Amino acid sequence: MHLFAFCAYRRTQVSDALNYLLAARPDAIKPYFKFLKESGKHLDPKTRDLISVITKVHAQTEGGFRQYLSRALRDGCSPNEVLDALLMAFPALGLAKIVWAIDIILEMDIPEFHPHLLDSQPRWHDLMAIDDVAFGEVAYAECDGRNLFIYRTHESLNVYDSRCPHQVSxxxxxxxxxxxxxxxxxxxxxxxxxxECIDKGSHPLKRFKHKVENGHLLAYW
Ligand code: FES
Structure with missing residues (x-):
């Protein structure tokens, strides 16, 4: 079985297993979910996210790591903050687990993690001539290391990241x-x-701020 397929299979298994236990032994499992919900409630979301990322690296659960990393980025953690968290956890993780995590990050090929972009400030990017975006159709653009979907109507225009909000694929x-x-x-x-996510998941596509200037569509990231 391909590695990705195997990981997805394992995740489904775990989720099915918890669902089963919830139905079969609710008194035992419900406190576990309550504990998960309560723990860390005094921490700000980014700190919680970074701790969750570290726990997944420590346990070396690839699917969990991808998912919690995606959530951390979605909640506003910068790649530098993720790297700092990994390095600060060195006494607990050791170099091998940090390298394991970095290998997965490299495989995910997340633009913001490219070394030359780590300290870059957000700016406007020229996507294409606005006339190339037909009304009621989806345009696809590649710009400065990112791929984007653009949807335009006579009333509105949306620029979406082509990265999935689930695991940044x-x-x-x-x-x-x-x-x-x-x-x-x-x-x-x-x-x-x-x-909006309409099936299976729970988070919408990431949307970029945009503007039209001199006949060109620009997006901000
Ligand atoms: S990465 Fe899981 S659905 Fe897209």
Missing amino acids: KIPELALAGETLTCPKHHWAFDIRTG
Whole structure:
């Protein structure tokens, strides 16, 4: 079995197992979920996220690491903060586990982690001539290391990151069918008109601020 397929299989298994225990032994399992919900409630979300990332590195659960890393980035942690957290946890993790995590980050190929971008400040990026974005159709753009989906109507325009909000996987152009974009990895599906997740998942596509200037569409990241 391919490694990715195996990881997805394991995640499904664990989730099914917890669901089973919840049904079969609710008195034993409900306190566990309560504990998870209560722990860390006095910490700010970014600190909680970074601690969760470290626990997944310590346990070396790849799916969990990808998921918690994605959540940390979604909640506003910068790549530098993630790297600092990993390095600060060196006494507990050791170099081998930190290298394990970095290997996965490299495999995920997240643009913000590229060394020359670590300290870069957000700025406007020129995506394309606005006339190249047809009304009611989806345009696909590649710009400065990022791939984007653009949807324009006569009333609005949205610029979305092509990275899946689940585990930051690249969603290819071919994953679009009509107005539904489906991530090939675990099949979260999104309505490209709004970016909302409409099947399997729980988070919308990331949307970038944009503007039109001198006939060009620009996005900010
Ligand atoms: S990475 Fe899991 S659904 Fe996209």
